[in-house]
Amino acid sequence: MSTPLLEVTGLQKHFPITAGLLRRQVAAVRAVDGIDLTVNKGETLGLVGESGCGKSTAGRLITRILEPTGGTVTFDGQDITHIKRGPLRDLRRDVQMIFQDPYSSLNPRHTVGTIVSAPLQIQKIPTPQGLKKAVQELLELVGLNPEHYNRYPHEFSGGQRQRIGIARALALKPKMIVADEPVSALDVSIQAQVVNLLDDLQRELDLTYLFIAHDLSVVRHISDRVAVMYLGKVVEVAPRDDLYAHPRHPYTVALMSAVPVPDPSRRDKAQRERVLLTGDVPSPIDPPSGCRFRTRCWKAQDVCASEQPPLTVLADGHQVACHFPVSDEEQHAAGSGRSAAAAQARDKIATVVADPE
Amino acid sequence: MVSGPGASLSEESTHDVADPAEGGVNSTTGKAIEGRSLRQIAWRRFKRDRVATAGGAFVGFLVLVAIFATPIVSLIGHPIDAFNNDLIDPTLGLPLGSFGGISGEHWLGVEPTSGRDVFSRIIFGAQTSIFVAFLAALVSTILGAILGLAAGFMGGWVDAVVSRIMDFLLAFPQLLFSIALVSVLPDSFFGLDGRLSRMAVLIGVIGFFGWPYIGRIVRGQVLSLREREFIEASRSLGARTGRILFRELLPNLAAPILVYTTLIIPTNIITEASLSFLGVGIEAPNPSWGGMLYDAKSYYQSDPTYMIIPGVCIFITVLAFNLFGDGLRDALDPKAH
Ligand SMILES: Nc1ncnc2c1ncn2[C@@H]1O[C@H](COP(=O)(O)OP(=O)(O)O)[C@@H](O)[C@H]1O
Ligand code: SF4
Numbered sequence: 001m002s003t004p005l006l007e008v009t010g011l012q013k014h015f016p017i018t019a020g021l022l023r024r025q026v027a028a029v030r031a032v033d034g035i036d037l038t039v040n041k042g043e044t045l046g047l048v049g050e051s052g053c054g055k056s057t058a059g060r061l062i063t064r065i066l067e068p069t070g071g072t073v074t075f076d077g078q079d080i081t082h083i084k085r086g087p088l089r090d091l092r093r094d095v096q097m098i099f100q101d102p103y104s105s106l107n108p109r110h111t112v113g114t115i116v117s118a119p120l121q122i123q124k125i126p127t128p129q130g131l132k133k134a135v136q137e138l139l140e141l142v143g144l145n146p147e148h149y150n151r152y153p154h155e156f157s158g159g160q161r162q163r164i165g166i167a168r169a170l171a172l173k174p175k176m177i178v179a180d181e182p183v184s185a186l187d188v189s190i191q192a193q194v195v196n197l198l199d200d201l202q203r204e205l206d207l208t209y210l211f212i213a214h215d216l217s218v219v220r221h222i223s224d225r226v227a228v229m230y231l232g233k234v235v236e237v238a239p240r241d242d243l244y245a246h247p248r249h250p251y252t253v254a255l256m257s258a259v260p261v262p263d264p265s266r267r268d269k270a271q272r273e274r275v276l277l278t279g280d281v282p283s284p285i286d287p288p289s290g291c292r293f294r295t296r297c298w299k300a301q302d303v304c305a306s307e308q309p310p311l312t313v314l315a316d317g318h319q320v321a322c323h324f325p326v327s328d329e330e331q332h333a334a335g336s337g338r339s340a341a342a343a344q345a346r347d348k349i350a351t352v353v354a355d356p357e
Numbered sequence: 358m359v360s361g362p363g364a365s366l367s368e369e370s371t372h373d374v375a376d377p378a379e380g381g382v383n384s385t386t387g388k389a390i391e392g393r394s395l396r397q398i399a400w401r402r403f404k405r406d407r408v409a410t411a412g413g414a415f416v417g418f419l420v421l422v423a424i425f426a427t428p429i430v431s432l433i434g435h436p437i438d439a440f441n442n443d444l445i446d447p448t449l450g451l452p453l454g455s456f457g458g459i460s461g462e463h464w465l466g467v468e469p470t471s472g473r474d475v476f477s478r479i480i481f482g483a484q485t486s487i488f489v490a491f492l493a494a495l496v497s498t499i500l501g502a503i504l505g506l507a508a509g510f511m512g513g514w515v516d517a518v519v520s521r522i523m524d525f526l527l528a529f530p531q532l533l534f535s536i537a538l539v540s541v542l543p544d545s546f547f548g549l550d551g552r553l554s555r556m557a558v559l560i561g562v563i564g565f566f567g568w569p570y571i572g573r574i575v576r577g578q579v580l581s582l583r584e585r586e587f588i589e590a591s592r593s594l595g596a597r598t599g600r601i602l603f604r605e606l607l608p609n610l611a612a613p614i615l616v617y618t619t620l621i622i623p624t625n626i627i628t629e630a631s632l633s634f635l636g637v638g639i640e641a642p643n644p645s646w647g648g649m650l651y652d653a654k655s656y657y658q659s660d661p662t663y664m665i666i667p668g669v670c671i672f673i674t675v676l677a678f679n680l681f682g683d684g685l686r687d688a689l690d691p692k693a694h
């Protein structure tokens with residue numbers, strides 16, 4: 001069950017900021033700044049964090065669209081951190097990506113047939129049944145009408161376009177798929193359909209997913225484990241149910257309170273007690289010293305500014321990077337899961353909102 | 358919660374959204390097989406634009422005239438260098454008859470002093486203008502597309518160098534340079550006759566100074582296309598740079614390149630006419646619209662028709678190209694406004 005397919009250690013990506021005619025480097029965007037992750041064969045790891053925290057960059061490092069600045073990426077036992085062109089092209093067959101924006105991820109000048117057959121042509125995959133038939137099978141697999149082979153992307157809805165992108169990613173029969181916010185751009189009503197499709201495909205085709213999202217509710221259904229990212233760092237990793245029931249990192253607690261509550265009887269109360277994240281996300285060019293979340297954390301102490309909390313395994317199996325993890329007592333003090341943290345947050349920073357929207 | 362995947366699939370598949378502006382084409386499931394490309398949609402849009410189609414038709418007509426100038430003129434039977442002294446008032450040197458000697462035989466009259474047929478000379482002038490303008494536009498487009506693509510796609514120092522060159526050329530006094538260049542070049546070279554040599558020089562100079570207009574557009578387009586996820590998708594499939602440039606980027610650049618090529622043609626026509634007017638374009642006795650305008654300025658009071666005719670030709674041609682180009686732009690990129 002838990003053979004790691006992908007292992008990431010200390011992964012870094014710093015984008016240089018250059019200035020002047022000579023383009024000297026004056027600073028760097030530390031988009032991903034030392035993350036450790038493991039994705040096991042056949043599982044789905046959800047990767048969650050606010051927009052700009054480095055999720056897409058992490059995804060592009062793992063699919064090796066970008067080259068890491070530091071750290072290592074190991075896929076299926078092979079170190080792919082600085083893999084050469086030739087072997088990288090072979091790696092493409094095993095690791096594929098689904099993109100966030102269904103409007104920009106498909107070339108508007110190509111037909112669906114051209115788009116979905118591109119991977120087969122680029123990788124020179126033989127198709128005994130014929131290229132057209134192969135594409136039609138893929139279209140059928142993702143729930144599209146195979147007769148729409150000759151149509152152009154602009155003739156499809158957002159959800160259908162995302163299915164085209166999924167078909168393209170599946171064409172090479174990859175082992176792993178990095179899905180970068182695959183449903184964020186879709187209507188809420190369509191989101192569940194696409195997530196369900198990915199879920200079915202995983203079972204059918206024995207896929208491993210890294211599923212990126214910017215809020216916890218989207219990944220809840222599909223993930224086996226969830227990793228939470230903040231400003232280029234992973235701050236908490238735990239099995240899905242543990243994470244939702246007992247969030248340990250203050251940032252996870254804050255994110256959690258942004259998740260809509262399905263039970264209507266609790267909705268009113270929960271909404272009043274959301275821990276709002278106040279203040280802006282600090283710049284990844286010059287992140288805060290010590291713990292990066294300290295500028296917005298209601299539990300922050302002096303030590304948080306001086307010492308960076310390492311990602312460590314707690315007794316209950318959570319991996320958490322915090323000097324003062326949120327305890328169960330804190331959570332259960334007021335009876336309902338998120339109230340305790342919320343109450344504390346209320347004292348520390350102005351947080352409470354009763355806005356139903 | 359979420360419904361079963363089977364149900365949801367068929368449900369969404371029926372919501373096939375066609376371009377709403379196109380009024381429900383093949384908009385539901387099933388048999389509609391042939392998709393409509395953006396090109397087909399643009400063509401429909403273009404056909405609906407009366408002004409642009411009229412401009413386009415006139416452009417097409419001019420191109421035919423330019424190509425078949427020689428047979429047309431021999432059919433009419435008035436060679437461009439045939440003098441007709443009998444049609445000239447010997448004391449004034451002006452054409453006999455009103456409006457510059459317009460008659461059933463000489464449709465646009467005759468030249469003062471020499472009596473050469475103006476219509477034939479206009480036809481040959483059209484050939485010069487159209488050929489020079491088109492070929493110069495082609496030179497600009499090829500240079501601009503390659504350098505713009507390189508600058509936008511490669512970025513870094515390539516972009517810095519190409520961008521500076523474009524700035525430099527756009528600020529350069531093109532007319533003065535052309536005058537200086539033509540005066541130092543021999544009258545004919547490469548075994549071409551005087552007219553063709555001059556046309557080659559004009560094409561080279563106008564084409565060279567025109568490429569930054571195309572280069573800028575292409576560079577800008579590439580910079581924005583480069584960020585689109587389909588480029589990344591192609592790369593993540595293992596595509597090589599060649600495929601990304603020619604299969605992914607170029608099809609998206611075709612429309613803007615076509616539009617801006619069409620729009621620099623009228624500018625080229627004016628530049629060619631100006632250079633010929635200034636005496637550094639096509640040399641006498643070969644006809645050109647700019648040269649005819651220059652000749653006509655000595656007669657602007659006594660024989661205004663002779664001046665009006667090449668002027669109107671230039672005006673209508675430039676207008677037709679601009680209307681055609683604008684229509685193309687509207688059809689290919691309706692959001693450009
Ligand atoms: N190519 C790049 N060059 C410079 N900075 C970048 C680049 N790509 C991303 N960034 C920066 O890195 C940070 C993380 O971006 P990203 O990975 O896209 O975040 P997310 O996907 O979580 O929203 C952002 O501050 C973003 O501006
Ligand atoms: S280390 Fe300190 S500042 Fe950071 S999350 Fe934990 S308590 Fe908050």
Ligand SMILES: [Mg+2]
Nearest residue numbers: 055056057181
């Ligand atoms: Mg992102």
